[in-house]
Amino acid sequence: MPLRAKVASSVSRTAAALSRAAGRGDGSVIGGWIGLKIDPELLAHLAAGRSVALISGTNGKTTTTKLTVAALEGLGRVATNAFGANMPTGHTSALAKAGATPYAVLEVDEHYLARVLDETRPRAVALLNLSRDQLDRAKEVAMMAQMWREALAHHPGVHVVANADDPMVVWAAQRSGAVTWFSAGQRWHDDSWVCPECGGAIERAGGDWRCTSCPLRRPRPHWVVEEDGVVDPTGAWHQVKLQLPGTVNIGNAATALAVAAQFGVRPADAVLRLSSVTSVAGRYAQVERDGRLIRLLLAKNPASWLEAFDMAEAAPTLLSINARDPDGLDTSWLFDVDFSPLYGRRVLITGDRAYDLAVRLQVNGIPFEHVTTFADAIAAVPPGRLEVIANYTAFQDIRAELDRVN
Ligand SMILES: [Zn+2]
Numbered sequence: 022m023p024l025r026a027k028v029a030s031s032v033s034r035t036a037a038a039l040s041r042a043a044g045r046g047d048g049s050v051i052g053g054w055i056g057l058k059i060d061p062e063l064l065a066h067l068a069a070g071r072s073v074a075l076i077s078g079t080n081g082k083t084t085t086t087k088l089t090v091a092a093l094e095g096l097g098r099v100a101t102n103a104f105g106a107n108m109p110t111g112h113t114s115a116l117a118k119a120g121a122t123p124y125a126v127l128e129v130d131e132h133y134l135a136r137v138l139d140e141t142r143p144r145a146v147a148l149l150n151l152s153r154d155q156l157d158r159a160k161e162v163a164m165m166a167q168m169w170r171e172a173l174a175h176h177p178g179v180h181v182v183a184n185a186d187d188p189m190v191v192w193a194a195q196r197s198g199a200v201t202w203f204s205a206g207q208r209w210h211d212d213s214w215v216c217p218e219c220g221g222a223i224e225r226a227g228g229d230w231r232c233t234s235c236p237l238r239r240p241r242p243h244w245v246v247e248e249d250g251v252v253d254p255t256g257a258w259h260q261v262k263l264q265l266p267g268t269v270n271i272g273n274a275a276t277a278l279a280v281a282a283q284f285g286v287r288p289a290d291a292v293l294r295l296s297s298v299t300s301v302a303g304r305y306a307q308v309e310r311d312g313r314l315i316r317l318l319l320a321k322n323p324a325s326w327l328e329a330f331d332m333a334e335a336a337p338t339l340l341s342i343n344a345r346d347p348d349g350l351d352t353s354w355l356f357d358v359d360f361s362p363l364y365g366r367r368v369l370i371t372g373d374r375a376y377d378l379a380v381r382l383q384v385n386g387i388p389f390e391h392v393t394t395f396a397d398a399i400a401a402v403p404p405g406r407l408e409v410i411a412n413y414t415a416f417q418d419i420r421a422e423l424d425r426v427n
Pocket residue numbers: 216217218219220221232233234235236237
């Protein structure tokens with residue numbers, strides 16, 4: 022690395038360590054920020070010489086990143102932004118901290134994909150899905166797909182691993198030089214009824230989809246989720262044994278296997294490594310407290326709430342909603358979520374914006390009880406399982422109450 026980059030990298034590590042020592046989080050944002058101030062090309066310097074995979078999309082990127090790291094670790098050391106700091110500051114900090122590693126797997130905020138592609142020159146990029154997210158901050162879905170499409174056009178040599186079940190992702194990846202398609206299913210369809218190419222209607226039948234007015238249609242996938250396993254491009258089926266719940270995570274595993282294959286890892290070898298992943302930054306963690314087996318599920322936007330309902334067992338369920346800065350300030354997205362899967366379950370609600378949730382549940386005809394604290398929720402339910410579904414800062418609050426379970 023050039024001298025300037027070496028200095029920047031060293032200062033970045035020190036700043037991050039000081040921030041951690043001062044108890045101000047993991048320090049990756051401030052460390053990366055300072056490093057990039059000293060050398061604006063620091064991320065490019067740090068990425069040079071490593072084989073990089075990028076993972077982007079609205080939902081599932083933290084989990085898929087962690088699964089991909091597990092799949093690649095058989096090859097050698099892998100640098101990653103494990104704390105979910107998924108903008109260039111976080112990437113810079115992660116690579117500076119990791120030192121020399123042959124591989125890097127980076128979770129990338131979908132808004133920053135173009136820049137991170139330019140700077141890290143990855144071997145592969147995985148595109149998971151695009152759906153509506155924080156209303157006061159995120160771009161409209163079709164705009165995001167357009168940004169991805171243009172960004173990928175500048176990098177014809179990057180191998181794209183993309184979700185065949187999401188029309189927006191397919192359109193974004195369509196013109197790339199080399200694409201591996203995976204089918205991980207898509208429960209949420211409400212951001213892709215209109216064709217991004219021509220504005221025509223998209224028609225769905227079973228898992229298939231096509232535009233009714235132009236040739237855009239679902240490509241034939243190379244990797245497919247089948248029951249509790251994944252079929253690889255040769256037709257071989259691999260059972261996937263995960264410590265993470267839900268079909269959505271089998272889909273994330275399929276993506277990780279498809280990315281790992283681009284690095285020469287055979288699926289039969291990679292699949293065994295995936296079972297080592299337990300929780301992801303506290304998500305899916307199970308904790309026992311006073312005889313209650315509590316499981317934490319993070320759900321941040323309408324698509325991820327649908328997935329969380331699918332993962333949660335039919336047990337008492339606590340929903341917690343905040344609307345602080347990291348959550349997005351606008352809670353009207355609650356009206357995009359269909360809460361009817363909760364019929365018949367005992368539902369408790371809490372969080373700063375529990376009353377917004379109360380209105381939504383009332384409209385949906387779901388009975389609920391309001392509790393002011395997490396401790397009250399535990400006291401209110403009988404011993405046994407308690408499912409907790411919370412959005413970002415509400416999830417962090419509950420984690421803090423459970424002593425930062427991991
Ligand atoms: Zn069309």
